[in-house]
Amino acid sequence: MTPLMLSFLALVGITCGSALVMLWTKNILHAALAMFMTMLGLAGLYVLAYVDVMAVSHLMIYVGGVLILILFGIMLTNQNSRGDKDQNNLVTEESSRVWPVLIGLAIFAGLVFILSRGNFGGVEIADPNSKLSFVGISLLTEYAMPFELVGIYLLIALIGSTYIAKHHD
Amino acid sequence: MINEIPLVLFLWAGACLFAIGFSMLILKRNAIFVLMGIELMLNAANLNLIAFSRQDTANQGLLLGIFVLVVGVCEMAVALALVIQAYRQFQHIDLGRFKSRN
Numbered sequence: 001m002t003p004l005m006l007s008f009l010a011l012v013g014i015t016c017g018s019a020l021v022m023l024w025t026k027n028i029l030h031a032a033l034a035m036f037m038t039m040l041g042l043a044g045l046y047v048l049a050y051v052d053v054m055a056v057s058h059l060m061i062y063v064g065g066v067l068i069l070i071l072f073g074i075m076l077t078n079q080n081s082r083g084d085k086d087q088n089n090l091v092t093e094e095s096s097r098v099w100p101v102l103i104g105l106a107i108f109a110g111l112v113f114i115l116s117r118g119n120f121g122g123v124e125i126a127d128p129n130s131k132l133s134f135v136g137i138s139l140l141t142e143y144a145m146p147f148e149l150v151g152i153y154l155l156i157a158l159i160g161s162t163y164i165a166k167h168h169d
Numbered sequence: 170m171i172n173e174i175p176l177v178l179f180l181w182a183g184a185c186l187f188a189i190g191f192s193m194l195i196l197k198r199n200a201i202f203v204l205m206g207i208e209l210m211l212n213a214a215n216l217n218l219i220a221f222s223r224q225d226t227a228n229q230g231l232l233l234g235i236f237v238l239v240v241g242v243c244e245m246a247v248a249l250a251l252v253i254q255a256y257r258q259f260q261h262i263d264l265g266r267f268k269s270r271n
Contacts, residue, residue, distance in 0.1 A: 004173050012182045019189040019209055028201060035205055038186075042212055045182065048174060049219050051231050061238055066208065066245050073201050073249045077256040092199035093263055104192030111184035115177055123224065131231060143232055150239050157243035165250035167257075 008048050015041030023104075028074055028090045032067065039063055050128050053135045179220030186213035200252045200262040204245065211241045 018037035025031055039062040046055035078090065139147045186209055193206030215234050222230025256262050
């Protein structure tokens with residue numbers, strides 16, 4: 001048990017445990033908090049895979065952007081129909097728990113079975129140096145076209161979502 | 170320098186996240202919960218890309234992962250706009266109660 005392995009196990013525990021909390025809870029605010037912990041754990045896993053750029057951008061985008069967007073969505077669609085109104089008791093409906101959990105377990109078991117049997121080959125050439133300059137140079141030379149395309153895609157998506165969300169009277 | 174964490178452990182963590190995300194997708198009836206499940210599945214795929222990128226001198230998985238991040242953000246923005254518009258129409262976002270208008 002090396003310290004690297006121990007930290008990996010702790011981060012996987014945080015990630016998968018928070019995801020299980022998201023699955024288990026019915027309170028949507030608790031689920032948003034658990035999603036925050038999941039994203040933190042995932043960023044830690046990226047750090048352990050030696051991709052610091054991905055970890056930082058993942059934290060910025062998910063914790064700073066997507067989670068805030070989800071919280072706005074929760075607030076704008078708050079129904080107040082169930083539970084006490086003076087608490088953050090945003091309990092939501094869900095279907096029967098048995099079948100979804102069984103299907104999830106089956107998918108997990110099948111994936112673990114397949115991935116354990118697979119021989120991926122290749123050698124680990126993970127270098128612990130920062131990938132920041134590599135990513136910057138690649139995005140502006142070899143991947144310049146996809147980079148511009150994804151920028152246009154982002155612009156289209158943002159304009160489209162603004163148009164969809166406005167009042168259509 | 171050899172990384173001491175084997176590849177298959179990253180893949181197992183990704184499989185766990187994917188299974189949990191899929192369970193959320195079919196368990197929850199609130200639309201925002203379902204979106205969170207989709208985000209989990211997307212992040213599981215991204216973790217696999219990053220894990221395989223460790224074995225690649227060209228680091229293609231890392232760059233594809235960055236593009237996946239952008240696509241995930243776009244999907245989230247459009248989907249939340251749709252959810253808000255559906256809430257305005259029907260006063261609820263319970264996926265089990267939507268009826269098609271024939």
